[in-house]
Amino acid sequence: MTQQLTIRDEDFELARDIAGRLGTSLDDAVAKALHDLDRRTGPDRGLDFAQQAELDALRALVAEARPHIVPGAQNDHGWLYDWNGMPA
Incomplete structure (x- = not known):
């Protein structure tokens, strides 16, 4: 099925230049x-490159710290505060 797409002249020239560099047809x-744009921005792609790199770095830090967690250790600091949430 063939359909027509209307684009600006400068975009057409850019597409023609890119096709020439790639050695492919304009289509x-x-x-x-x-x-390529769909793969980078599609619904399956939640993070951009910088965000993915930061997430990977954080996951690496967690993996590095995990062996050092003392079994039974808690992260409960409730004893530091009174019933109103103020420091005890």
């Missing part, structure tokens, strides 16, 4: 660009 260059 293939535009299709590849659209697929």
Whole structure:
């Protein structure tokens, strides 16, 4: 099925330049660009590159710290506060 798409002249020139650099047809260059954009921004892609790198770094820190957790240790600091949430 073939459909027509209207784009600005400068976008057409850009697509033609990219197709020339890739050695592909204009249609293939535009299709590849659209697929690449969809892969980077699609619904399955929740994080950008910087966010994913930061998440990976945090996960690495957690994995590094995990062996040092003392069994039975708690993170309960409730004894530091009164019933109103003020420091005891």
